[in-house]
Amino acid sequence: MRWENFFDDLEGQLAAEWEAERAALDTEAERLRLSRVTLRERLAMLVDREGDSSVPSFDLIDGTVLSAEVTGVGADWAALDGGRSGAMIVPFSALAAIGMPHADVLRTARPAPARSALVERMSLGFIARDLVRRRIPVTIHLTRGRALSGTIDRAGADHLDIALHEPGTPRRASEVTGHRIVPFSAVAWIRLEEGATLG
Structure with a gap:
């Protein structure tokens, strides 16, 4: 026993x-x-998130805090929809911190579904060239806190050219007040003209 x-x-x-x-x-x-797990994967998990939880907040390196939903993620940027604030593009390098409910923190750490190879290659330059093609007026917020409003004329491998003009006015030679070459590394975020969307 x-x-x-x-x-x-x-x-x-x-x-x-x-x-x-x-x-x-x-x-x-x-x-x-x-x-x-990469930041891009975690941000991609926030696209089309469900639930009534609070909107994520994005602390940027220029000191701006944006409350917005993630609507798309590319190779090195996230597309945000701030509701009345409109559509925005934020390079990953400009993100200082992201605030979200604990449930979203946990959910974004789960394995992400496979994404298309095309989306993985869509860099900030790709998006800037799309804005050039569509002639959408933008406001580019620089990492040092300054904002440049106008229309992007050209986008290179690591920079863009913007023709400066008043927000809400079309790009006409008579309206242009100057031109700037802006390295992508100096971009904190880009706000698209009201009503404009990516794609």
Whole structure:
């Protein structure tokens, strides 16, 4: 009788040790998976998020705080919809912090679904060239706090040219007050003219 209790006790200890070892391996595997998650993947998980939770906030390097929903994510930028504030493009390099409900923090850390290869290659330059093609007036907020309003005339590999004119007016030679070349590294965020969208 004592031997039965002894073997039952040993069996229980062995099962507990195996369970502890399996839990430790699962924890280590999860840490390894999380170490490979990118900011782009986490932001992509916020696109079309459901629920009535509060809107995420984005602290930018120019000191601006934007409350907006993520509507798209490219190679190095996120498209935001600030409601009445309109559509915005924010380079990842301009993000200082992102505030969101704890449920969204946890959800964005889950494995992300596969994305199209085209979206993975859509850089800030790609989006700037689309804005050139569509002649959408913008306001470019620089990392130093200054804002430039006008229309993007050209977009290179790492910079853009903007013709400056008053917000809300079309780009006409008579309305242009100057031109600037802006490196992408100096862009904190871009606000599109009211009613304009990406795509």
